[in-house]
Every structure is written in structure tokens, then in C-alpha cells.
Amino acid sequence: MLILNFVIFNNYYKLFYSMHKTQTLFLLSLFIFYFTNSSMSQCATLCRPFDPVSIPKEHNVDFKNLKLTVDFVPEKKLVIGSVIHSFSVLRDRVDSIFLDGPGINVKTASIDDTPIRYKTTEEGFYFYPNKSLTWGGKHELKINYEATPKKGIYFIGWNDSTGTSQKQIWTQGQAFDNRYWIPCFDLANDKVITEVIVNFDSNYKVLSNGRKINQKIQSNGKTTWHYTMSHPHATYLIMLGIGKYEYLETKSKSGVPLQSWYYPNYKNRVESTYKFNNEIFNFLEDEIGIPYPWESYAQIPVQDFMYGAMENTTATIFGDFFHVDPISYNDANYVSINAHELAHQWFGDLVTARTTTDLWLQESFATYYNQLAEKKIFGEDHYAWVNRQACNSALATTDKKPLAFSNIPTTLVYQKGSQVLAMLRYTIGDSAYRNGIKKYLSNHAYGNVDSEDLLTTFHDETGLTLDWFWEQWVYNGGEPNYHVDFEELESKGELYTQINTTQKATSNSNRFFKMPVLFEIYYKDGTKISRQEWVEQEHHSFKFNNPKGKKIDFILFDPGSSILKNMTFNKTFEQLSSQALKASSLIDRYDAILALKSYPINQKINLFKDVYNKEKFYLLKNEIIQQIINDTTLSSLELILESLKDSNIKVRKNTILKTNRIHPTLEQYYTKLLNDSSYVLIANCLDRLCSNFPENSTSYFEKTANYEGTYGKNVRFEWLKQHYIINKDIKSLSELIDYSTSKHEFLTRINAFNALKYLNSITDEIITNAFEASLHANSRLAQPAKEYLTYFAQQVEHKQRILQLIKEYKCSTDQKVVLEKLCLIQ
Ligand SMILES: [Zn+2]
Secondary structure (H helix, E strand, O other), rough: HHHHOOOOHHHHHHHHHOOOOOHHHHHHHHHHHHHHOOOOOOOOOEEEEEOOOOOOOOEEEEEEEEEEEEEHHHHHOEEEEEEEEEEOOOOOEEOOOEEEEOOOOOEEEEEEEEEEEEEEEEEEEEEEEOOOOOOEEEEEEEEEEOOOOOOOOEEEEOOOOOOOOOOEEEOOOOOOOOOOOOEOOOOOOEEEEEEEEEEEEEOEEEOOOEEEEEEOOOOOOEEEEEEEEEOOOOOOHHHHHHHHHOOEEEOOOOOOOOEEEEOOOHHHHHHHHOOOHHHHHHHHHHHHHHOOOOOOOEEEEEEOOOOOOOOOOOOOEEEHHHHOOOOHHOOOOOHHHHHHHHHHHHEEEEEEEEEEHHHHHHHHHHHHHHHHHHHHHHHHHHHHHHHHHHHHHHOOOOOOOOOOOOOOOHHHHHHHHHHHHHHHHHHOOHHHHHHHHHHHHHHHEEEEEEEHHHHHHHHHHHHHHHHHHHHHHHOOOOOOEEEEEEEEEOOOOEEEEEEEEEEOOOOOOOOOOEEEEEEEEEEEOOOOEEEEEEEEEEEEEEEEEEOOOEEEEEEEOOOOOOOOOEOOOOOOOHHHHHHHOOOOOOOHHHHHHHHHHHHHOOHHHHHHHHHHHOOOOOHHHHHHHHHHOOOHHHHHHHHHHHOOOOHHHHHHHHHHHHOOOOOOHHHHHHHHHHHHOHHHHHHHHHHHHHOOOOHHHHHHHHHOOOOOOOOOOOHHHHHHHHHHHOOOHHHHHHHHHHHHOOOOOOOHHHHHHHHHHHHHOOHHHHHHHHHHHHHHHHHHHHHHHHHHHHHHHHEEEEHHHHHHHHHHOOHHOOOOOOOOHHHOOO
């Protein structure tokens, strides 16, 4: 407990662990004494909280190559494998080698073809060479094994006899799950060159890491696929994707083969799924400045994936809910994630965080570079809004741990981290940033990194000492809190404007943030002045001469919002109106509209009309509609109507999503959108229309009867739900119940459990489906299934029936306990 809460000098932490225990305890008590006394705010050098995970795990041999050969019995979820680890010895004497492999059943083990003894533990195996291995010796450890893994590799749809589900096998190694199906040293701090050989039914296709060097049909109806890497990578990045697929192959500008895998019956979705694929690849190679570091790149969709996507080296897996048609593309598309996973091929796969303490070196970078790719594709305004959303997520996170710390919330390691990198670039400039990053990647290519490596590289490459930046943004948490105001003053006959800034110290220490901040003063005559100043103390006052006594229109602190911060800066209605119309950056105009939220509609509606007509991007339009959506005055209704007719789908969709009550004069315009180009829009529009005008529902149902929606079938669900509510139609309910069965992909099932709970529908079949779903490896599916069960188990009339069905349900004793616990929650 104590060790997590006190602060140590960063440069001591490695030393700390190489000392004897008594020395360590002495030093510990010194630190405790020092930091439990009042002077916590000062450190001689970089201060950072200690993270025990930052110490990498020892290994006594250096694994070089991992050659895996696997067969599967998919109906039984059985892996039959053989793995050869080539390694060199890192000690004068090695008598045992440990490998991770929980639950794996080793059949035989040998070193250099001589059988050896081994011991199985809960976590893995100790292998005992027949005689001690000595420093530098090169050996091969071969293991034959079987496993029915509970994690790491997933068998989808092999027991579905209806042909509804995809039949697939796919893997997800991160964080440390490949060890459940391959006995290996499964940590990032010893990279290996991998080779994967798969024997599988010739009717399917197999993808793995690296180059396919051979594909050979066997006499038994199976084919052998042989993939190999040419550079080392971490074991969590080993992947397999097996199923019915086709792929399209193109080449990047630099000549790298790019494979886009797709389901054979969805060839018409390839373009919308992989939109901007080559542009993203070419952009990242240019932007990062280091050629793509592997021989090829493939992307493959899989069913029931628990995350968005995973950056396995050379072969990204993504959830097939991004395998979209042109309409679904407008609701959720793969563009940003495509860029994110590709960026990981450099940040994560080429250079890999030595421990999870420095996961930000992977996730923050991948997020920042996917934002840059989005800027390239969708423009500056889109980028500004993406940044603002990232800042909002970071600021809303109550956990204020540092970026370089294990197990921090995803909103810190992804969103906040991306903003820290953007601020680093803003602070040191484009050239210094890009050269530093290039050097960092080339210095540590195919190796491991930590935060110090990045800091040192920047120093070596650019001459900049960025310790202060690391200390406030990487090694400590929180963000600056500014209060800004201004005065127009006169002194000795000189007129000037004084802008005052006050910083509130961060809650966990007495620190103030140091950042270069741009100030802009806009005058009523249309001119403006800009000046950058360092803000680093509690109070600053900056003087801006105004010899002609020009009238101020409005003032901006950090225009364009380059700094992650909380800020109060009170402005008048007139100042906000001018800012909304005249500020050059989208985000400043948006902030002005946001600040007008509390003003009465009649005071701001004319301004809103002017802004709405002037703006090209959807953001301000959507905020304006949100502020007036419940107003029924003519001016507001006119603006709402304009938004329903807007050429931008994001504007139309926003209006539908924000609508509760539809004004009768607008009903016909809402109805027109029942055939719009977004399934989310159509589903929500159907919902709003049916609840506002149930008497007209027949015509709404006719218009939408043929829509399904892609994954999750969201339009179909809304249709069935409303049809059942309004017409008490049993056929609709039966269809909803069918969607809860395991033959359907997980988003459809999630929608089914939510809809059935909403309709208060309970049958033995749904309960049993919910048992299976709540035990599913995909927690996104398990959660709503659990909620369904808990909801009904809390009702006296259903509880005993559910408990009885648990008794009859075929599953392990552990799983029965899980289900019973769920149903006994009060
Ligand atoms: Zn990522």
C-alpha cells in the first residue's frame, strides 16, 4: 500500500532493486521520512510516483526464434501444438527454464532432441535440462502439447448447425493471453522471430504474421499454411485468423503489399470498409519518416471481437462490425481505427514498451497518429473537434495518475496521451518533434523502450532538455487550471490592456504547469494582435499596449485550444457573439456558442441563425440545434427544419437524436428521413415518430420494413420493438427472441437482450440464452445478458424458475456458481 503512494526520485528506481534488502529498507525509510514530512513539493530531479510494474521480469535465456505448428479440432475448441524455442543462455549455469502456459497439457519436452523432465505449475512449466546449460550456449527446446484454452484463442460458430454464424478461429494475445495456447515466455521484454505453420480444412483460409512462404494441399482434405517473420516481435503480437475469406491486394506508394481481407459474400462492402486504406498507409509512412518496418500488411475482420481492433504484427484483426456497407459507414466506420492499428506497427510492434508502465508509448502514439491521419483525410475542423473530445475525456477522468503508470484508465493512456504528444509538438515545433521521433524509432527498432528512452533521444537529437515537460505531463498526473480576466488601463498617459492569469495548484502536489501560451486580442475595427508568453507561476499579468485606444471585440487565451486545461474566462454576451462569428479557429467559435447555453433563446436566436448559415462544419450547427430543440417558437422551428434538410448527414442525425417531441408541423420532414443514409438515424427517427404519432405508425412501418442495419440489426430491432408495442404482434416478439440465440453475432444478441428486457419478455429459452451469453468471453455481450438475468431474478415471480433452470443448465460447477450469484443479487 505504502509503496504506491510515495514519490521517489526517478533515477533511483533501478538502483533500488539491485541493492540488498537491508539497504533497500534503509533507503525506503529515508524516503518515507522525507516524503511524509512537509516538503513534498520539491525534488532534486524528476519526481514520479513509483510503479512496481515498471521492473521488467528476469529471464535466464534469450529466446531468439519461436516455431509453432498447430492443428485444431474446432468443435472441441482443442489446440494440438508443437513449439520449438531456439535460445541462447544468459547465465554461467542454467538448470531450469520457465515458460508461461496456464492450463496447457504438455505431452513431451526435449532440449536438442533429448527428452527432458518438466514440472507443471498453475502458471506454466519449469523445464529441466539433463545437464546444466552454460553462458552463450545455443539450444532448442521442443514441446508437444494440447490445450482447450479459456483465453487467447477463440472458436466461433463451430457448433451452429444453422449456418447463421461465421465459422472462425481467431486470437487475441494482448495483454498476456497467447500463453493460454502457446507455451512461451509471454512478456514483451524478450522478442522473438516467429514462424507459424497451420494445418487446417482446405475450405478455409488462414492468416498469420509475416510472409506466407508456403501453402500446400495435403491428401487428407487439409492444407498447410506456413508463415514466417523476418524480424523479432513480442509474443503478445502473434496472431491467427481462420475462416471463410477472400482478400484484395494492393500496394502502398513504397511498394508494401496491402491485403484487405473480407467475407466472400460482402465483396460490395470492401470499399466502404477499407475507405482511405492506401491514403492512410502512405500518409503514416511520410509523417513518421521511417519506412513501414515489416514486409507486408494485412487486415482481417472477425466475428464477436471484444475490442475494436488489435495491431498484431503485419496482421491487424478488427471486429466485423466495421465490415460496413456504404450506409453503415456513416454510423461507425473503420477509418480512424485503421490508422490507429497501422500506427501501432511502429509504436508498439517495432518499438515495444518494456513493461505496461509505459503503455502510453504505444497507445498515446497510436491515438495521436490516428488523429493526424484523420486531419489529413477529413481536414482541420474535424481534427480540432477530435482533439476537443479527447481533452474532454481526459479532463472528465477523476483518476489523475501519471501517463507513465500501469493500469491507468483508457481515457488517460489513449486520449490524454494523444493530447500530451500534440502539446509536445506544439511546444518544441514540427521539425524538432519529427526528428526526435525518427531518431527514437531508429535507435530502438525491434527492441524495447521506456519513457526515459524517448526523453533522452529528444535531448540527443534536438539538444532540448525536456525534463520539465516529462515531469508535468508524463511522470505526474493532472492538468492546469487557469482563471483569466483582463482590464483596460491607463498609466502615465499610455493606454494598455492587461491580461491576468491565475493558476490553481494541482490537487496532488503544489505544482503549477509551465506552458507557452498564445494570447490574441481582436479589436472592433477588424484588426488583431497575437503574442506568446510563458505561463508558469500562480499569477501573471501581461501588458499589451493599445496606444490608439482601440475598442476590444473579444480576447482569446490559447486560441485553437492547444493546451489540455480547465479554464474560466468570463465574457459578456457581446464578446461571445463576436467570438462565435469572428474567431478564426472552429473550437473558439464553438466555445462561444457553448458559453451561451444559459442565455434565453429569444436573446440568442438571431445570432444562432447567422452562425448556422455561416458555418460549413457540423459542430456549431449541432450545438445550436441542441440548445433550441425543445423550443416551439417559429424562429426555432425554422432552424430545426433547416437542420432536417441540411446536406450533412451528421447534422440531420444529430437533430433526430436530440429530438424528444416532434412539432406536428415538422412531422412530414421527419418522415422523409426514414429513408436517409444512416441506420442510426433511421432507427431513431422511427422511434421518435412512433412515440409522437402512433396513429400514423402503419405508414412508418411500411417505409422501413426492408431495412435491417448491418451488425446489430438496429433498424430491424426498432421496427420489431415498435411493431410489438403498437400492434401486440407475437411474430415480432418471436423474431426478437430468436436474435438472443448463440448463432447470431454479439451486437445482435446485445440488442436482443436489451429489447426483451425493455418489453418485459421472459421465457425459458431467453433465460437459457442469457446463461450462455453471460458466460461468454466477450464482456460486451456478457454484461447485458447478466443485466437481463438480474433484472428478472429480482422479481419474486421469476426468481425460482431462473434458479431451477440454472440447476438444469449444462455447464461447469464454477460457471453455475457465477450464474447463481448473479441471480441472488438483491
Ligand atoms: Zn491501440
